[in-house]
Amino acid sequence: MHDDSRELLDRTAAHAAEFLAGLDARPVAPAGSLTELREALGRSLPEEGTDDVRVVDELVRDTAEGLLASAGGRFFGWVIGGGVPAALAADWLTATWDQNAAMHACGPALAVVEEVTGAWLKQLLGLPEEASFAFTTGAQSAHVTALAAARHALLAERGWDVERRGLTGAPPLRVLTSGEQHASIDRAVRLLGLGTDQLQAVGTDAEGRIDLPALDRALAESDDPTVVCLQAGEINTGAFDPFEEACSLAAARRAWVHVDGAFGLWAVVSDRHRHLLSGVGAADSWTTDAHKWLNVPFDSGLAFVRHPSAHREAMSIRASYLVHAAEESGTPPARDQLDWTPEWSRRARAVPVYAAIRALGRRGIAEMIDRCVDHAHRLVTGIGDLPGAEVLARPLINQGLVRFRARTETTTPAPTRSSRESNEKARPGSAEPPGRASEPCASRW
Numbered sequence: 001m002h003d004d005s006r007e008l009l010d011r012t013a014a015h016a017a018e019f020l021a022g023l024d025a026r027p028v029a030p031a032g033s034l035t036e037l038r039e040a041l042g043r044s045l046p047e048e049g050t051d052d053v054r055v056v057d058e059l060v061r062d063t064a065e066g067l068l069a070s071a072g073g074r075f076f077g078w079v080i081g082g083g084v085p086a087a088l089a090a091d092w093l094t095a096t097w098d099q100n101a102a103m104h105a106c107g108p109a110l111a112v113v114e115e116v117t118g119a120w121l122k123q124l125l126g127l128p129e130e131a132s133f134a135f136t137t138g139a140q141s142a143h144v145t146a147l148a149a150a151r152h153a154l155l156a157e158r159g160w161d162v163e164r165r166g167l168t169g170a171p172p173l174r175v176l177t178s179g180e181q182h183a184s185i186d187r188a189v190r191l192l193g194l195g196t197d198q199l200q201a202v203g204t205d206a207e208g209r210i211d212l213p214a215l216d217r218a219l220a221e222s223d224d225p226t227v228v229c230l231q232a233g234e235i236n237t238g239a240f241d242p243f244e245e246a247c248s249l250a251a252a253r254r255a256w257v258h259v260d261g262a263f264g265l266w267a268v269v270s271d272r273h274r275h276l277l278s279g280v281g282a283a284d285s286w287t288t289d290a291h292k293w294l295n296v297p298f299d300s301g302l303a304f305v306r307h308p309s310a311h312r313e314a315m316s317i318r319a320s321y322l323v324h325a326a327e328e329s330g331t332p333p334a335r336d337q338l339d340w341t342p343e344w345s346r347r348a349r350a351v352p353v354y355a356a357i358r359a360l361g362r363r364g365i366a367e368m369i370d371r372c373v374d375h376a377h378r379l380v381t382g383i384g385d386l387p388g389a390e391v392l393a394r395p396l397i398n399q400g401l402v403r404f405r406a407r408t409e410t411t412t413p414a415p416t417r418s419s420r421e422s423n424e425k426a427r428p429g430s431a432e433p434p435g436r437a438s439e440p441c442a443s444r445w
């Protein structure tokens, strides 16, 4: 390596270490105003180049007042994690190696890392071994990936090739939700050309879970191809839908079940919280994030699909200039990542996930989840004990809700559970774990 590059990287590593070391002491909120940040960073377009070391030093200096200390242990807003050290280090290497993780041919080692990590994740998350997977930018793009597979399968079953013919003239495809789905489901439905008018809210029970009798009625109402979107950890209430029951209702009507488990799916790794996910493996597709509860640096989402051929049909692409992995007999073929993701050129984002899983192990991940849940309970209880405070919802996992009464206030009704217009901050929680029940969904694709 050129001496200058080494100096630059050593210096950058020192800046990074200093930032991390300061996280426990610095204010969590950024100090700089928008105007100050624009003044600090807003130079005119440079005509001439600047020395690398100076670029990095000044980047550190000029962003310092505008960074949120969300990677530290004193940040409690939203479901935003920090970085497991090994994952951060592996992320640096990923950028250093700069492999294009579109295809095996562009970086065989990292294609294999992805293959191995996908298999580990299925084991960790209790998902079917035969499921296919994709490493996406986040749960949003994982929804698009998984629901594209659902769209393919449901329409192919009705003789409609959606990849070729598009949606014009296709059988209408409806998407049933509790009505409390994360807005990323709405956007996935928009991006896939289904349109948000096709979203049908069936309602929730008192605990914020999808209402089973209402789901059953909605399923019976129409023979249109149907996706049921369930959630593992609703962002405002933390509610987990009753997966076993909902999956068997959906299976009886040949509907596809998709589970948004952006953070909640990880609870399955913990012995204490696994019961919340009872039956989740019976669904057809799942999304989660590695950048949330696994604490891998952004951006790192995951999609899993029980029916690999539907997933592949929806995503894969062929081009004459590419060197596609050969189908060899005897050994499983190499995995070309672009057959499973909506992206072409991409970062090898499985690498930090691989490192995080190795560094923590299954036990370390379970301990991290239990610790986080315990902290959430302590925080909610502790704040609830303060004068004027009131606990509205104790955490089911990592979210709770506390409110402070105004001095003059006597009793006021609890806030409604209207999550759709709210942000992702903690809101009312549910208490009861979903029950356990019967048969997994039938596998058809």
Ligand SMILES: *Cc1c(COP(=O)(O)O)cnc(C)c1O
Residues within 6 Å of the ligand: 079, 137, 138, 139, 140, 141, 182, 184, 233, 234, 235, 260, 261, 262, 263, 289, 301
């Ligand atoms: C964060 C979140 C999403 C969106 O995930 P991104 O990784 O930000 O795309 C979807 N669903 C739920 C429940 C979430 O918490």
